Amino acid sequence: GRPTVDFIGGEPTLHPDLPRLIAHARGAGFTQTSICTNGVLLLRRGYLDRLVDAGLTMVRFSFHHHRPEIANALADVGGLGERYVDVAKTLFARADLHLHVYRILLAHTIDDAPEYMRWLVAHNQTGRPIDLTFGMPSMRGRLFDHREHYPPLDGLREKIAGLVEVAHALGIEPLFHHAPACILPDDPGRVACSVIDTHEVEALSGTSAAQNFEGEARHGEACGRCALRGRCHGLPSAYWERDAAAAEQWFRPIAFAR
Numbered sequence: 001g002r003p004t005v006d007f008i009g010g011e012p013t014l015h016p017d018l019p020r021l022i023a024h025a026r027g028a029g030f031t032q033t034s035i036c037t038n039g040v041l042l043l044r045r046g047y048l049d050r051l052v053d054a055g056l057t058m059v060r061f062s063f064h065h066h067r068p069e070i071a072n073a074l075a076d077v078g079g080l081g082e083r084y085v086d087v088a089k090t091l092f093a094r095a096d097l098h099l100h101v102y103r104i105l106l107a108h109t110i111d112d113a114p115e116y117m118r119w120l121v122a123h124n125q126t127g128r129p130i131d132l133t134f135g136m137p138s139m140r141g142r143l144f145d146h147r148e149h150y151p152p153l154d155g156l157r158e159k160i161a162g163l164v165e166v167a168h169a170l171g172i173e174p175l176f177h178h179a180p181a182c183i184l185p186d187d188p189g190r191v192a193c194s195v196i197d198t199h200e201v202e203a204l205s206g207t208s209a210a211q212n213f214e215g216e217a218r219h220g221e222a223c224g225r226c227a228l229r230g231r232c233h234g235l236p237s238a239y240w241e242r243d244a245a246a247a248e249q250w251f252r253p254i255a256f257a258r
Contacts, residue, residue: 006036013047025055038061039088064103095125098128101133103133120172130171133174134174137238139215160183178214182226198211
């Protein structure tokens with residue numbers, strides 16, 4: 001009921017006509033317009049105000065760590081970590097925008113995700129609950145070649161359940177993306193694949209086909225007994241290549257089919 005245009009990339013703030021594109025989308029009847037961004041260029045003087053004046057209503061902000069030194073290492077570019085933190089503080093001060101925060105959980109950062117959530121709460125000045133999605137690594141982009149970043153399966157469910165518990169205590173209702181539904185077997189509705197249908201629509205012909213955003217992933221034998229078999233894409237191939245037996249044993253079929 002809320003037609004939305006989301007400008008993604010690459011990095012949409014690099015496009016010189018982004019304000020005009022946002023204004024055109026609003027004029028065409030899209031009540032919500034958003035950008036998916038790492039946010040760095042939003043620090044340009046007056047630029048975020050220009051986007052809001054053009055009709056921007058939401059920012060999906062890829063904010064992968066609140067500690068600058070770790071953010072620098074993740075970006076592999078010196079100095080960006082400090083800027084990411086400045087962007088986060090800027091966006092959390094804007095009550096005129098809906099802020100959606102996205103963070104990937106990596107092997108060496110998953111354990112400090114509770115600290116990250118506390119940082120978000122401490123800096124949130126919007127007056128609204130924090131809209132947060134945690135993403136697991138998927139076989140796309142840089143993570144296709146960096147298998148060492150994938151969190152070990154051993155103890156992963158317990159860590160995810162612990163994150164949800166901390167989030168609830170902080171008033172956050174997190175969503176999990178790029179993850180099998182059984183990563184939260186007692187609460188699979190919190191996993192994106194169980195509640196979101198993704199399709200690619202061909203603009204000229206109007207034909208539609210299911211779209212896989214997970215990259216290369218595989219199902220296990222237990223998946224055949226899962227109510228969400230047709231919606232969940234399984235585990236990334238990185239886990240199968242690391243230890244196929246462990247990947248096979250990790251799955252937990254979901255019983256409900258809502």
